[in-house]
Amino acid sequence: MPFDLDKLCGDDLFGIQCLPYGIFQPSDGSKARIGARLGDHVLDLSGMFGDAYLSASSLNSLMAQGRGTWSQLRGRIIESLERPRFRDSVVRNAHALNDVHLGMPFDVADYVDFFASEHHAANVARLFRPGTPPLHPNWKSLPVGYHGRAGTVYPSGVPVKRPWGQSASEGGVAAYGPSGKLDFELEVGFVVGRTSPIGQPVTIDEFDDYVFGVNLVCDWSARDLQAWETFPLGPFTGKSFCTSISHWVVPLAALEGARRPLGPQNPIPSSYLRGEVPPWGLDLALEVAINGNAITKPNFRDMYWSPAQMLAHMTVNGARARVGDLFASGTVSGTQEDQLGCLLEITKNGNEPITLSNGETRAYLEDGDETIFTGRALLSNGSMVGLGEVRAIVA
Amino acid sequence: MPFDLDKLCGDDLFGIQCLPYGIFQPSDGSKARIGARLGDHVLDLSGMFGDAYLSASSLNSLMAQGRGTWSQLRGRIIESLERPRFRDSVVRNAHALNDVHLGMPFDVADYVDFFASEHHAANVARLFRPGTPPLHPNWKSLPVGYHGRAGTVYPSGVPVKRPWGQSASEGGVAAYGPSGKLDFELEVGFVVGRTSPIGQPVTIDEFDDYVFGVNLVCDWSARDLQAWETFPLGPFTGKSFCTSISHWVVPLAALEGARRPLGPQNPIPSSYLRGEVPPWGLDLALEVAINGNAITKPNFRDMYWSPAQMLAHMTVNGARARVGDLFASGTVSGTQEDQLGCLLEITKNGNEPITLSNGETRAYLEDGDETIFTGRALLSNGSMVGLGEVRAIVA
Known part of the structure; x- marks a missing residue:
């Protein structure tokens, strides 16, 4: 070359x-x-x-x-x-x-996964809790998040092995076997490059001092395992088998021109979630392809909570951030049918399979399927900056 | 000396x-x-x-x-x-x-917290969901657990700083301030000393090859933060500010004589949760003192799920265990009033404060309170083996 x-x-x-x-x-x-x-x-x-x-x-x-x-x-x-x-x-x-x-670009200290897209949260709620309000009472007060498994964050290219586990079966008895609902979640990750003092929150205005860069993240999810285990303490084995990240961490400095104000936040959040500047997101045009078929194209600027709000909330209680912490946005979904960030939303939990160019259909991922995430930042000067891809085959 | x-x-x-x-x-x-x-x-x-x-x-x-x-x-x-x-x-x-x-005895890789005491789970449910069945449908099918924050696991002696965060206030608007419901949870931890291959579960019979030793763990909990944030993804800032562990890791070999069969498990769990020998726990007599007042004395043999079942479940999906992983049992509670492992249970969420020897009362922990966990294993030869204490002052 x-x-x-x-x-x-x-x-x-x-x-x-x-x-x-x-x-x-x-x-x-x-x-x-x-x-x-x-x-x-x-x-x-x-x-x-x-x-x-x-x-x-x-x-x-x-x-x-x-x-x-x-x-x-x-x-x-x-x-x-x-x-x-x-x-x-x-x-x-x-x-x-x-x-x-x-190789693996960094040693992951703690991995936190948020749930910061209102469209995603509402779509999921409509599927699983039809007839109830789509958002929990806390959802617009704080960026809901949870800790994931740092030890199973792997770089792009490592195959994702279909997990085994328990799911609900007829009669309320648990079934044990391979997941039948393996899904991707398209997310944007933020890599922390500085350790904060014990007991001292990272303020929203300190974001640039703490965040080294940005990457693409695939939060692999076994929907059947997740649904059965999740009450009352949240996702566990349905997520912890694998999280894929791109080989490349794009420096925050490269994305300055991609900062955009987020939509209005109502109610106005607590003081620790407000900074000197209004909440901003990034104009990141993302795409997911399965076996070469582009199936969705969300944009990260459509999130409700900002990356700086996520970091401030993660540390509001005095939890220290550490070099190598990774926090991800949660599934990035927009308002349109071609902007949904996971198969759960795209296929309505498998009820409306998509058709690939070769005529095959997919409700969820099948063995051998290759998923590729790509993304590019749209800068205010009119040029573009790439995000490293995330690619994995279901093994 | x-x-x-x-x-x-x-x-x-x-x-x-x-x-x-x-x-x-x-x-x-x-x-x-x-x-x-x-x-x-x-x-x-x-x-x-x-x-x-x-x-x-x-x-x-x-x-x-x-x-x-x-x-x-x-x-x-x-x-x-x-x-x-x-x-x-x-x-x-x-x-x-x-x-x-x-110092800190080991570098924590991933930290997982279980919920393996039936008495604790049922007591909590009775407090928060009176009138509904005390256990979720999944509870007796799998050891419910979630990932905690590895970066805020500190050794005994490090003060626990009262966390700030959001809680629910009148009218459904979030309040922001210091937690008013700071609690301990008395737990037993297991320290993993071997990394497992990616994608390959640790079987229940491999427990002794993977677990290096045992320690006492305090899972500090801010009940007001936890209650507000926990739906739908589980505990986050209400737990992630601090987890305390003893300075000492007791080798598994020292506790062989403390192994005891657990009570019956009904329904019979999935095959991956069954091993060559029936589920066993450890006869560990535990105690919590606040400001010198012994307030509770649970025993670890009263748990429902075994440590080996926890490890098997944590890896059933192919998640690798790593050297330095810590998994904790969840609050250890027994059937008696003097065997409850946290103030939430002991004071009925603050409604029935305890009285200390100096006449002061406690609904939850106050600034300056010192909590001390101690424990000893009762061996079948009649002798005893100590667990290192966990001690922390609320700062």
Whole structure:
């Protein structure tokens, strides 16, 4: 693959405006280390700059350096790409993506999953609790969330194994077997790069000091297991078997131009959920494809709660955030039929299967199905920045 | 403090039959490392044996060695205490507990909290859902559980800071402020010392290969925050501010003599929850004191679900267990009024305050209150083995 720096820095989704971070291992078998993606290449940052924290096999070491270093490093990469005198170094440290192994980008400390789309919450309620109000009384007062399993967050490409577990059967007796309702949930994740003091909430205005970057997240869900187990303590085995994330964490700085005000919040939330600026989301055009069929296209700007509100709520009780924490938005769904973020909503819990281009139908995922999430941020300057894909086959 | 080896190895709760592991830092400022408690002393195991994994500042390195090493190390410690020729080495490596700093014993990977006491589950339901069946339909089919926050598990002695958050107020509008219903939950924890393959459940008969040891756990709970947030995804900020664990992890081998058959399980659970031997619990006599007043004395043998069933359920879906995982039993409550494991049950959600010896009353915990959990295992040979205490002041 020829390395054409000018082309790579151009209007590619992963050009100079994006520069997401990840972990790669070159084909020569040398150890995994931190790289930045540039187009269809990855730049070996430890080779380019030599800082010790860049030789680590997870992004945690970079993240722990703090926001000042995040900003400086991004500046140094951009400078290297723009100035002719650095060109030799860039070329020498560029590896074609096809030639490297991409690894788990960071060690997940705690994983929290929110439920921040009103459209998703209401759609789910209409399916499971028809005739009752679609939102619980708490829903518009706080971003509802729960802790997921950090140890089963895997990078894109790791197959998702159909989970076994219990579900409800006729007569109220539990059935035990493989899930018959395996679903994806399209989510956006936020990676925390700073540890907060014990007992001290992260305020909503400190978001940029704490969040290192953004990724795509697939919250795999076994709907039958989840439905049976979920009362009264919430989802457990129906979610904890696997969560997939993209190989690439897009720096928050790359997404500044994608910030957009969210819709109105009524009632006005508690003081700790209000900041100096009105709640903002990100204009992220997302897409899910199953076996090559694009089946839904939500946009992340349609969420009710903002990422900064999620982080403030997660720590309002004094829970510390840690380097490596991942919090995800919950399923991203919009108002339209082609903007629903999971099969539960798309197929009405399997009752209205979709038809793929080869004529097959899907109520939920079948063994061998490949799901791919992609996304791009729409910047206010008219250009676009990519999010790393999430891809997994049901095994 | 004089070091009397014969006395220490005698019938002390932390004598030669117990030998729990922890992390200590000597007063000379040398680095924290792995020790074994013997009476009111701690033995410097790296000093006694020299193995590299004993110099680590968390038990994870020892746990990762596997069950064979766990067994050998315990045998070597016991041999050192029993044979006169090792006495000099033991004495040289013994530090009085008063002279050392005890640290966080292990790095928590994932933290899962169960709900495995039928008496607790039924008592809670009677308080919050009077007139409905006390157990959800799933309760006797699977050990209900959820993920807690690993990053806020702290060792005994770290003060618990009263959390702020939202609770329900009159008119259904959320109130924001400090919790007015801060509670403890007395639990028993199990520390996982082995990582399982991705996608492969840990069977119920593999329990002894995976569980390194046992500790006491306080699942601090803000009942007002919990009640408001909990639907539909379960507890979040009402629990995630703090979980306290003892400094000491008692090896599973020390508790073999405390195994007891559990009561009958009806209906018979799914096949993955049945093993070669009937479900067993541990005869652990537990106690909670507030400001020096012993207020409750549950026994862990009164649980419905067994520890092995909890681990099997946690991984039935292929979720891997990891070195450092902690799973806790949920509140341990018995059938009697003096066997209830949390203030919610003891004071009937604050409606029937308890009176302390100084005449003060408590509906829930007040600032400055000190809670202490203690426990001892009753072995079939008639002797007893201690569990490390959990102690924290509300700050």
